[in-house]
Amino acid sequence: MAREVRAFAVTVLTLAALGAAAGLLWSGIAPRVPLQVTDQGTLLADPTTQALIAADGWFAVITGGLGLVCGGCAWLAGRRWMLGVLLGLCVGGTAASFLTQWAGSAFTIGSVTVEAAAAAPGAAIVPGALQLTARGVLVSWPLLAVGFFALLEGMHGYRESSLRQPYGGQL
Template sequence: MTAPLTPPEPPPPGQPAHNPWQYPPPSGAAGGEHAREAKDGDSDLGREVWHAVLLMVGVTVLGLLLGFLWVELAPRVPLVVRGGDAWLKESESEDAISIDGTFALLGLAFGAVTALAVFLWRRRGGLPLVMGLALGALLGSVLAWRFGIWLGPSDNVGQRAREAGEGGVFDAPLELKAKGALLAWPGAAMAVHLVLTGLFGPRTPEPQVPPPPTGGWQGWGSPTR
């Protein structure tokens, strides 16, 4: 014979009774919750995009400092006036290559420093933030290149040769022959930020699996023999 079903225990005072056969909540409540989650997600994305724009502008402005350091640290290429024209004083000099190397090394240093600063600012990262860092570093490199040329020796070689006179020596204008040096800053920034995020970034917690039930259905008594 089957045992009679025992009624569930009464709930504690102040709590509603639990009905295992009650209907699920109306779709309107679930829809409202999904709408709130979507609104929160849109606001978070908008905030990240705004932070990325600010980051891009700030990193780009740092290009002025890079251009100034490039002018101060890059070697000079001396020119000498012979027959009214400007010629390299030392034809086998490697100063022109060193100018590109100085710009590239400065770009690598700026990339490491800006990536570290961005990681310390927002450890969580995110695609908008990374894109802002990359675009800002690229624009900053272009700004540093043009600002350094403007800040360095004049590019009017003919006029300067006439002013120096026959046998006079003056510095050649800055030139960036290897345009690939412009990618040193954004490349280093992306690499360093990726390494920092992989080593020290926040970890996503693994989902917890609920333990399997050990008893019968809640609210039902166990059968008696």
């Protein structure tokens, strides 16, 4: 039982560390929304911008890809402690998604190019804060990690199963 708990803790902590690094990657890649500074406050500079959707898409690509990698690595490394590793993927993937969102929103990495087609001359255009608008993409990391882990275990279990050779291999 102690080894299962240790495998769970190591998996959660590893995925949490990856989540913070993924947040910095998301912050460096995802585009920012152009905001126009006016006397009334900050307004959306370009109403036709796709930056919000692109930021959500980059979040899903980064966390989903890491979920697949983590699920495969966990299956290879944690064959002896399946339950602890599987629960660690679920809890750690959820924590990693939230850490990715927090780190990506808190830090601004890289240079941000903001273009606004509807900008009035003399008004300042600034990049907006990176935010996640589609909250459903938060489940991409744990869902793909656990799903890929289960797929690999199912394929391995079928290969080792006696059901693969009906009638005991005799025809």
